Amino acid sequence: xxxxxxxxxxxxxxxxxxxxxxxxxxxxxxxxxxxxxxxxxxxxxxxxxxxxxxxxxxxxxxxxxxxxxxxxxxxxxxxxxxxxxxxxxxxxxxxxxxxxxxxxxxxxxxxxxxxxxxxxxxxxxxxxxxxxxxxxxxxxxxxxxxxxxxxxxxxxxxxxxxxxxxxxxxxxxxxxxxxxxxxxxxxxxxxxxxxxxxxxxxxxxxxxxxxxxxxxxxxxxxxxxxxxxxxxxxxxxxxxxxxxxxxxxxxxxxxxxxxxxxxxxxxxxxxxxxxxxxxxxxxxxxxxxxxxxxxxxxxxxxxxxxxxxxxxxxxxxxxxxxxxxxxxxxxxxxxxxxxxxxxxxxxxxxxxxxxxxxxxxxxxxxxxxxxxxxxxxxxxxxxxxxxxxxxxxxxxxxxxxxxxxxxxxxxxxxxxxxxxxxxxxxxxxxxxxxxxxxxxxxxxxxxxxxxxxxxxxxxxxxxxxxxxxxxxxxxxxxxxxxxxxxxxxxxxxxxxxxxxxxxxxxxxxxxxxxxxxxxxxxxxxxxxxxxxxxxxxxxxxxxxxxxxxxxxxxxxxxxxxxxxxxxxxxxxxxxxxxxxxxxxxxxxxxxxxxxxxxxxxxxxxxx
Ligand code: AGP
Numbered sequence: 001x002x003x004x005x006x007x008x009x010x011x012x013x014x015x016x017x018x019x020x021x022x023x024x025x026x027x028x029x030x031x032x033x034x035x036x037x038x039x040x041x042x043x044x045x046x047x048x049x050x051x052x053x054x055x056x057x058x059x060x061x062x063x064x065x066x067x068x069x070x071x072x073x074x075x076x077x078x079x080x081x082x083x084x085x086x087x088x089x090x091x092x093x094x095x096x097x098x099x100x101x102x103x104x105x106x107x108x109x110x111x112x113x114x115x116x117x118x119x120x121x122x123x124x125x126x127x128x129x130x131x132x133x134x135x136x137x138x139x140x141x142x143x144x145x146x147x148x149x150x151x152x153x154x155x156x157x158x159x160x161x162x163x164x165x166x167x168x169x170x171x172x173x174x175x176x177x178x179x180x181x182x183x184x185x186x187x188x189x190x191x192x193x194x195x196x197x198x199x200x201x202x203x204x205x206x207x208x209x210x211x212x213x214x215x216x217x218x219x220x221x222x223x224x225x226x227x228x229x230x231x232x233x234x235x236x237x238x239x240x241x242x243x244x245x246x247x248x249x250x251x252x253x254x255x256x257x258x259x260x261x262x263x264x265x266x267x268x269x270x271x272x273x274x275x276x277x278x279x280x281x282x283x284x285x286x287x288x289x290x291x292x293x294x295x296x297x298x299x300x301x302x303x304x305x306x307x308x309x310x311x312x313x314x315x316x317x318x319x320x321x322x323x324x325x326x327x328x329x330x331x332x333x334x335x336x337x338x339x340x341x342x343x344x345x346x347x348x349x350x351x352x353x354x355x356x357x358x359x360x361x362x363x364x365x366x367x368x369x370x371x372x373x374x375x376x377x378x379x380x381x382x383x384x385x386x387x388x389x390x391x392x393x394x395x396x397x398x399x400x401x402x403x404x405x406x407x408x409x410x411x412x413x414x415x416x417x418x419x420x421x422x423x424x425x426x427x428x429x430x431x432x433x434x435x436x437x438x439x440x441x442x443x444x445x446x447x448x449x450x451x452x453x454x455x456x457x458x459x460x461x462x463x464x465x466x467x468x469x470x471x472x473x474x475x476x477x478x479x480x481x482x483x484x485x486x487x488x489x490x491x492x493x494x495x496x497x498x499x500x501x502x503x504x505x506x507x508x509x510x511x512x513x514x515x516x517x518x519x520x521x522x523x524x525x526x527x528x529x530x531x532x533x534x535x536x537x538x539x540x541x542x543x544x545x546x547x548x549x550x551x552x553x554x555x556x557x558x559x560x561x562x563x564x565x566x567x568x569x570x571x572x573x574x575x576x577x578x579x580x581x582x583x584x585x586x587x588x589x590x591x592x593x594x595x596x597x598x599x600x601x602x603x604x605x606x607x
Pocket of ligand 1: 398
């Protein structure tokens with residue numbers, strides 16, 4: 001997730017607006033910054049890694065002159081934060097500058113094709129193929145608009161991109177597929193940005209570019225063109241009434257709520273993993289004598305779900321362990337044949353890095369799944385995958401949990417394929433279901449939020465909750481409990497349901513609320529038994545179950561219904577979303593700030 005801003009103005013210098021706009025978008029990414037302007041048909045590009053303030057001052061960006069330009073703040077997905085990977089990227093003679101947010105899935109085949117034609121690449125990004133593709137198309141005399149349409153029809157994946165070129169020095173070309181891009185217009189000019197907050201100081205008249213659309217901006221306004229057939233689209237502008245603070249959260253009151261609602265998008269991005277790294281990681285997993293899944297907090301819960309996925313799909317035994325316990329429990333046995341698959345949103349969690357240090361000292365192979373390119377984890381791991389969630393500001397992990405489980409599911413599926421553990425039909429079926437996950441999450445969030453709000457009101461004065469699930473749903477139950485605990489401070493327990501009769505059942509008395517995660521699947525019959533155990537002792541039963549699951553509904557007091565047909569192995573990604581919402585709404589009703597829970601930090605970098 002990156003920040004994009006572009007403008008063409010009558011009065012003032014474009015860089016002033018660009019740098020202000022980028023500051024307002026810094027929450028979208030902040031590892032490198034770059035600006036390009038055109039003045040007297042000369043392109044001036046300045047960029048580097050670092051925060052906006054540093055880069056702007058070190059490169060004297062505010063001295064750049066010109067009435068047209070674009071700027072980018074980066075959240076790395078391909079290639080570490082570095083000068084050469086910072087945007088804009090250009091063709092060889094710097095006549096075309098491109099900024100991009102998203103992931104170009106077919107960049108390596110496009111890059112190979114361009115290299116064969118003699119193009120020289122300077123970065124490790126997927127974005128750099130775009131200016132080279134445009135340069136190549138411009139050779140056939142079809143003009144910039146023709147070249148843009150041709151190349152856009154070849155790009156697969158997600159993008160919001162803006163192009164500035166000396167071929168048409170008074171225009172900006174923009175395009176969108178699945179990554180947001182908003183156009184704006186005022187008396188002083190025309191603008192584009194990845195989010196509304198960057199536009200608000202200049203205009204409240206905006207037009208949201210839609211998937212498959214390209215826009216051509218000039219000083220007087222913009223035209224919108226359908227990429228597939230080149231036809232023009234006319235759509236009225238929208239008037240924005242948000243305050244700048246609301247706009248930063250896209251109209252949501254809190255980042256946590258925004259991030260919960262962002263999950264369909266972050267999951268779609270999470271399905272676009274880099275194939276070669278997916279292969280590399282699964283090859284390592286296959287070779288190890290023993291595989292440990294090491295993580296803390298929410299990331300540990302992803303590992304728990306991962307252990308079920310690796311076992312059920314790929315028949316691989318793994319050992320999930322919390323980072324802070326790794327050395328105590330496996331420190332003296334881990335060795336050259338061990339694989340440590342580390343999962344960490346930040347890639348900087350102290351306990352996780354300590355566990356890795358120890359494992360590396362004993363010659364084990366360290367792999368990573370993280371959200372943060374350039375983090376310590378990406379530097380020390382033998383190989384890693386980026387989960388593509390984009391920055392998460394709320395302290396409580398939400399979209400990063402679902403992305404992590406999705407990444408682990410894809411790894412398990414790839415390993416199952418390589419090991420021949422599933423039939424082709426089973427592989428195909430699971431692959432189809434994986435791609436339905438973002439839609440299921442979207443449906444769940446939109447259908448369940450009102451039910452969850454009512455539930456939160458009904459349970460506002462509760463002093464204890466018990467979360468139970470079986471099989472992979474025990475990971476969902478643990479994560480649901482962690483969300484509730486960290487932002488509402490309500491004491492709660494979570495257990496695999498089968499364990500409840502070995503202790504936790506003693507706390508059950510009339511009216512204690514038990515939240516059951518009970519998808520259909522292998523664990524369904526057992527969970528019915530567990531519900532009855534609690535119900536017969538007076539517990540109040542809230543079940544998260546499949547729509548139309550009459551058996552569960554009959555014995556529950558309240559239910560949250562989930563879409564039908566989700567394979568049990570994928571349910572943590574979907575079933576966790578109403579539990580995230582429940583924690584969120586309870587916190588808000590209690591007057592607490594869910595984005596900044598007491599005593600907690602986003603990244604725990606101390607012992
Ligand atoms: C979860 O909501 C918390 N923010 C916390 O448990 C977090 O998951 C944990 O600190 C691990 O962080 P990491 O993924 O950045 O390593």
